[in-house]
Amino acid sequence: MANVTNYNFAGKKALVRVDFNVPLNEQGQITDDTRIRGALPTLKKILADGGALIIMSHMGKPKGKVNPKLSLGQIADAVAAALGTPVKFAPDCAKAGAAAAALKPGEVLLLENLRYYPEEEGKPVGIDKADPGYDEAKKEMKARQKEFAKTLASYADCYVNDAFGTAHRKHASTAVVADFFGTDDKMVGLLMEKELTAVDNVLNNIQRPFVAIMGGSKVSSKIGIIENLLGKVDRLILCGGMTYTFAKAHGGEIGNSIVELDKLDVALGVEEMAKKNGVELVLGSDSVCCTGYDFGTFSVKPGAEIKVFPSNAIEEGWDGLDAGPESREKFAKAIEGAKTILWNGPAGCFECEEFTAGSRAVGEAVAEATVEGAFSLIGGGDSVACVNKFGLADKVSYISTGGGALLEAIEGKILPGVAAIKGE
Numbered sequence: 477m478a479n480v481t482n483y484n485f486a487g488k489k490a491l492v493r494v495d496f497n498v499p500l501n502e503q504g505q506i507t508d509d510t511r512i513r514g515a516l517p518t519l520k521k522i523l524a525d526g527g528a529l530i531i532m533s534h535m536g537k538p539k540g541k542v543n544p545k546l547s548l549g550q551i552a553d554a555v556a557a558a559l560g561t562p563v564k565f566a567p568d569c570a571k572a573g574a575a576a577a578a579l580k581p582g583e584v585l586l587l588e589n590l591r592y593y594p595e596e597e598g599k600p601v602g603i604d605k606a607d608p609g610y611d612e613a614k615k616e617m618k619a620r621q622k623e624f625a626k627t628l629a630s631y632a633d634c635y636v637n638d639a640f641g642t643a644h645r646k647h648a649s650t651a652v653v654a655d656f657f658g659t660d661d662k663m664v665g666l667l668m669e670k671e672l673t674a675v676d677n678v679l680n681n682i683q684r685p686f687v688a689i690m691g692g693s694k695v696s697s698k699i700g701i702i703e704n705l706l707g708k709v710d711r712l713i714l715c716g717g718m719t720y721t722f723a724k725a726h727g728g729e730i731g732n733s734i735v736e737l738d739k740l741d742v743a744l745g746v747e748e749m750a751k752k753n754g755v756e757l758v759l760g761s762d763s764v765c766c767t768g769y770d771f772g773t774f775s776v777k778p779g780a781e782i783k784v785f786p787s788n789a790i791e792e793g794w795d796g797l798d799a800g801p802e803s804r805e806k807f808a809k810a811i812e813g814a815k816t817i818l819w820n821g822p823a824g825c826f827e828c829e830e831f832t833a834g835s836r837a838v839g840e841a842v843a844e845a846t847v848e849g850a851f852s853l854i855g856g857g858d859s860v861a862c863v864n865k866f867g868l869a870d871k872v873s874y875i876s877t878g879g880g881a882l883l884e885a886i887e888g889k890i891l892p893g894v895a896a897i898k899g900e
Contacts, residue, residue: 477898478663480518480636485527489579491632492519492665493649493893495641495877496533496551504550510860511641512551512558514877518638518665519559519584528579530631531555532569532587532649533639540594540601548589555586569593570624576631595624596648622655624648629656638665640672640878643893644885654896662897667877672894674874675885678853683815685710689807689838691821692858693717695739695746698821700887705818706749711756711810714746715803715823715834719760719787720796722747728788731765733796758810762800763787764824764831769795774827782830798824799834807834811841817852819859820883826862835862843871855882 494515499507506512522529536546549565556563561584566572569587579585590596598621600613607613625648629635635657637643642650654662664672678686688709690698695718705712714722720733725740750757768780776782784800785791799807803823811817819842823834839862846852854863855876863869876882885891890900 478634478660480521480663480666480669483634483663485522485525485634487526487581488633489528489530489576489631490522490634490636491530491532491628491653492522492636493639493642493653494519494531494533494665495639496531496548496555497535497641498551500550504545506551506554509554509558511877512555514667515638515665516558518636518667521666522636523559523561523582523584526581528581529584530572530576530579530587531563531584532590532628534591534596534642534649535589536591538589538591540591540597542592546589546591548586552586556584559584570627572631573627590647590649593624595621597645598647598652621648621652625652626656629653634661634663636663636665637893637897638667639893640668640876640881642881643668643878643891644881644889646892651892651896659899664894664897668894670874671876671878671882672885674853674876675882677851678816678818679708679886679888682708683851685814686816687711687713687811687814687818689713689715689811689817689819689821689842690718691716691819691823691835691838692856693734695721695736695742698883699739699742699746701820701883702746703749704886704888706746706753706755709755711758711814712750713758713807713810713838715760715799715807715838716821717796718743719763719799722759723788726788729790730788730796731785731790731792731794733763733765733790733794756810758806760787760799760803760823760834761806762802763790763796764798764800764833765790765794765796766830767793767795769797769825769828771825774825776828776830797828798826798831799837801833804834804837807838808841811838811845813848814845814850817842817845817850818886819852819854820856820886822858822862826858826865832865836866839863839866839868843868846872855879855886
């Protein structure tokens with residue numbers, strides 16, 4: 477497999493898939509440029525070699541239609557500032573042949589949002605899976621997706637995938653386009669390489685004790701990861717909203733707290749699997765609860781009360797929203813002394829200041845263990861937001877830019893974006 481570091485881009489046009497799906501405010505200004513900064517080493521290497529850059533990305537979910545609010549034209553100036561060189565913009569990613577052909581070494585062209593075209597995602601439009609003609613429509617769309625990818629490939633001499641955040645998608649720009657480049661002219665970028673190395677460190681290069689922290693609201697969305705981790709970790713901390721599904725599975729009272737009543741048997745199964753594998757399962761024993769929380773605005777309603785309850789004895793009318801003081805102490809103790817740490821998902825509704833203590837305790841314990849020599853991988857949007865909010869970003873080993881891609885990699889799945897580069 478070709479490598480960005482050893483590849484000479486001099487005189488070549490490089491088609492680079494990045495993940496510039498950055499958050500914008502109402503004025504179209506970037507509120508967090510982490511993803512742009514993450515791609516800079518790869519982009520600057522190509523320019524330094526004397527290559528020309530053709531950058532492609534998606535933004536949001538326009539669902540195959542043009543949506544000015546999701547135009548990458550809004551970020552062209554920010555990309556130019558980050559690269560330190562002017563950036564040209566192609567307002568139609570599928571009709572950028574002339575603009576790409578005119579590029580000289582050292583020049584940069586940013587393509588418009590790939591997802592303006594349904595062919596990027598390759599899903600049939602306007603037809604339900606249950607409809608009789610769905611299979612034919614899917615076959616037709618796959619053919620169109622291949623042609624779309626061929627068009628994108630025609631712009632360049634080589635292809636670089638540096639978008640780990642979309643590596644789990646078999647989209648035109650992340651997987652199919654690689655088929656149109658020779659083995660020596662397609663490669664993963666430096667950011668993707670770092671991401672894959674970080675995942676490998678927590679799955680295949682484990683230093684023990686290995687502690688994983690899984691938070692978030694639902695057991696169902698994490699079950700595949702949890703099951704895979706139970707064969708690898710020494711301790712598994714389960715926190716956040718899934719606390720209440722486990723409490724309910726044992727007949728506990730959880731008030732108005734979030735719960736998956738159809739996953740109680742799954743929760744019990746996780747406990748059984750942990751016991752069988754000799755994994756210490758750490759669950760929260762108390763919760764910070766509230767009588768009036770607005771999940772839409774992440775705020776406490778006027779007049780609402782806040783109180784700590786045992787996680788299995790929460791009164792009616794109360795929502796469990798964060799790990800209580802006893803739970804925080806348990807989590808910190810479980811993280812102490814770890815040599816490999818994976819954290820995905822917050823311990824509570826950290827967006828609201830009243831319910832940040834659980835996630836902060838986890839973050840600080842992870843940071844402390846990292847100082848003591850642990851390798852810590854933080855992944856998933858909310859976990860990343862936590863470490864940034866608490867000022868811990870520079871105190872952990874690695875922060876992943878990929879949400880779904882990271883989770884699927886941890887789950888043990890093959891990522892189409894990586895497989896396409898390897899020719900698998």
